[in-house]
Amino acid sequence: MPSNTEIILHLLQTKGLGPKGLRKVFAGLIASKSSFADMLGMSVEQVVMKLGLGQKLAERILNFKASDLSKALEDNVVSVLPIIDDSYPMRLKMTLGDAAPPVLFAKGNLDILDDKSVGFCGARKASEKGLLVAALCAEALVKEGVNVSSGYANGVDMKAHTSALEHGGTTTIVLAEGIQNFRIKKEIKDFFDEDRAVIVSEFFPTGRWFVSNAMQRNRTILGLSKAMMVIEAAMKGGTFSAAMDAIEHRVPLFFADYEVDNVSSEGNRYFLSKGANAIRANRHGKPNIDGVMRAVNRAEEFCSTSSKQLQLI
The missing domain is CATH 3.40.50.450 (Rossmann fold)
Incomplete structure (x- = not known):
């Protein structure tokens, strides 16, 4: 099972999924009480319905591709903080709102x-x-x-x-x-x-x-x-x-x-x-x-x- 870091890196490289789309994915996961791993186990129809994405984009997300970069980040002691993570700076979310970066490294x-x-x-x-x-x-x-x-x-x-x-x-x-x-x-x-x-x-x-x-x-x-x-x-x-x-x-x-x-x-x-x-x-x-x-x-x-x-x- 891929780690959250691997899945986030995959999302960041998914064609057509920009910052606004990422925030939509994160919001959909929270609303459906689903994890990143749960998302990869969904059908295309479920991703479309639960995350509010188009079919082609849902297909790209489910076509998971692992990245060697995950190991490099781990070796370099880099933390990956999606905006839905408790470690993400609260001040950043409060100040920038929807313009806050969806992911911080x-x-x-x-x-x-x-x-x-x-x-x-x-x-x-x-x-x-x-x-x-x-x-x-x-x-x-x-x-x-x-x-x-x-x-x-x-x-x-x-x-x-x-x-x-x-x-x-x-x-x-x-x-x-x-x-x-x-x-x-x-x-x-x-x-x-x-x-x-x-x-x-x-x-x-x-x-x-x-x-x-x-x-x-x-x-x-x-x-x-x-x-x-x-x-x-x-x-x-x-x-x-x-x-x-x-x-x-x-x-x-x-x-x-x-x-x-x-x-x-x-x-x-x-x-x-x-x-x-x-x-x-x-x-x-x-x-x-x-x-x-x-x-x-x-x-x-x-x-x-x-x-x-x-x-x-």
């Missing part, structure tokens, strides 16, 4: 996924000032017991991850490619500790990096976070889009407020002029994150209350 300390977390976003080619601000903000959050989440790209992302680990904190690395492609980069190597990091990907384990993946990954960072800090945003591109997504999903959004803007922070001034929350230095030259912490604690309280309500439904 994760390795490292999965307990971090339930911790208070603030997302970092910013330019890959950030200014020296921006990199310093990212490092100082991550350090300040770590001292408050907050996890730092970002996208493992060069620039702001890498500085935030590294600073969090360097100062004894935790970090969530959200990939824009398959988790089998994860490698510890030289910038973070001296501080990397798998007990204080969790690596997450919503893409097929061997999938390559694409621009569209990076945009999608930014939404997942947002969904895992109780607030988003933007260090440097240009007037277009992934960071600007991530900020717009934060507004859409009502995630508290904070921008570094520089006395002098440069090309990589023009977006900061735009959003600040529209009333976005500002992060400024205090009288000691450190970032004042009081507003961020208030937002995080409010979100934590709301998430806790909502989770209890969901369990009672």
Whole structure:
């Protein structure tokens, strides 16, 4: 009998079954009180009726094909978390709703996924000032017991991850490619500790990096976070889009407020002029994150209350 991981990998490779179709499959399994293994034992007619799929798609699902990748994931200590799994981050489901990734692949300390977390976003080619601000903000959050989440790209992302680990904190690395492609980069190597990091990907384990993946990954960072800090945003591109997504999903959004803007922070001034929350230095030259912490604690309280309500439904 194939494992749940093998069946999920098969579903992810089933032609015509995208994220929306996967969520429909998972919802159908819950409604019919069926397991993944039960599904493979169904007839085509039963799959159509219980999972709400078309006949051709049902036939493809039942034409199970095992993947050697399952063993590779096991050897690499990768957990597979479908959205119906209790280990799937509740915050991600609550924030993104139907847009939440139907499956996550994760390795490292999965307990971090339930911790208070603030997302970092910013330019890959950030200014020296921006990199310093990212490092100082991550350090300040770590001292408050907050996890730092970002996208493992060069620039702001890498500085935030590294600073969090360097100062004894935790970090969530959200990939824009398959988790089998994860490698510890030289910038973070001296501080990397798998007990204080969790690596997450919503893409097929061997999938390559694409621009569209990076945009999608930014939404997942947002969904895992109780607030988003933007260090440097240009007037277009992934960071600007991530900020717009934060507004859409009502995630508290904070921008570094520089006395002098440069090309990589023009977006900061735009959003600040529209009333976005500002992060400024205090009288000691450190970032004042009081507003961020208030937002995080409010979100934590709301998430806790909502989770209890969901369990009672």
